[in-house]
Amino acid sequence: KAGVTQTPRYLIKTRGQQVTLSCSPISGHRSVSWYQQTPGQGLQFLFEYFSETQRNKGNFPGRFSGRQFSNSRSEMNVSTLELGDSALYLCASSWGDVTNEKLFFGSGTQLSVL
Amino acid sequence: AQTVTQSQPEMSVQEAETVTLSCTYDTSESDYYLFWYKQPPSRQMILVIRQEAYKQQNATENRFSVNFQKAAKSFSLKISDSQLGDAAMYFCAYRRGNAGGTSYGKLTFGQGTILTVHP
Numbered sequence: 001k002a003g004v005t006q007t008p009r010y011l012i013k014t015r016g017q018q019v020t021l022s023c024s025p026i027s028g029h030r031s032v033s034w035y036q037q038t039p040g041q042g043l044q045f046l047f048e049y050f051s052e053t054q055r056n057k058g059n060f061p062g063r064f065s066g067r068q069f070s071n072s073r074s075e076m077n078v079s080t081l082e083l084g085d086s087a088l089y090l091c092a093s094s095w096g097d098v099t100n101e102k103l104f105f106g107s108g109t110q111l112s113v114l
Numbered sequence: 115a116q117t118v119t120q121s122q123p124e125m126s127v128q129e130a131e132t133v134t135l136s137c138t139y140d141t142s143e144s145d146y147y148l149f150w151y152k153q154p155p156s157r158q159m160i161l162v163i164r165q166e167a168y169k170q171q172n173a174t175e176n177r178f179s180v181n182f183q184k185a186a187k188s189f190s191l192k193i194s195d196s197q198l199g200d201a202a203m204y205f206c207a208y209r210r211g212n213a214g215g216t217s218y219g220k221l222t223f224g225q226g227t228i229l230t231v232h233p
Contacts, residue, residue, distance in 0.1 A: 033219030048219030056218040105159035
């Protein structure tokens with residue numbers, strides 16, 4: 001069974017640009033969560049999608065947005081990039097049943113903003 | 115808000131020895147889950163072990179076990195018979211129980227502990 005797939009693995013952008021990251025969950029999983037990982041702030045929750053609806057959201061500005069498609073694949077978008085957005089972005093998938101709390105993570109997309 | 119604290123930025127252990135990683139958390143909830151995740155250089159977070167707060171018995175997964183002290187809000191990870199492949203960053207994480215929308219997909223992580231295993 002394939003794991004969580006994130007593309008691209010690496011991305012270099014300049015300030016002011018926008019970027020879209022992709023996450024394909026494990027087959028059958030309907031929930032996708034996104035996390036930002038930086039050396040200074042650690043791992044922080046961005047948002048969670050289930051059946052194309054955002055169910056939960058962290059404390060990030062509106063420049064960070066996401067969506068989920070009918071096949072459960074998810075994309076995350078960051079507009080007007082800032083230097084501080086440089087980070088490893090991880091996505092995780094799960095069945096989406098709150099009683100089954102296991103999250104399965106991908107290997108992340110390393111975003112560098114110059 | 116819940117917080118998770120890992121007070122050991124780095125730890126090291128000799129191969130085949132035992133090491134314990136510390137984690138404390140702060141919450142006013144009674145229903146929650148605790149996890150240890152491992153992040154090797156490949157960057158993929160891998161679940162090592164989990165503990166349900168309502169269970170008094172400490173969780174065990176092969177060479178990995180936890181010491182869960184609910185009253186003290188402490189959740190340490192013990193790795194026995196350490197192997198070179200155990201070298202990684204280890205994260206302690208917390209998740210609220212079945213509390214509706216605030217639980218979905220959201221883990222609160224500690225800052226991590228880098229574990230080095232010496233041959």
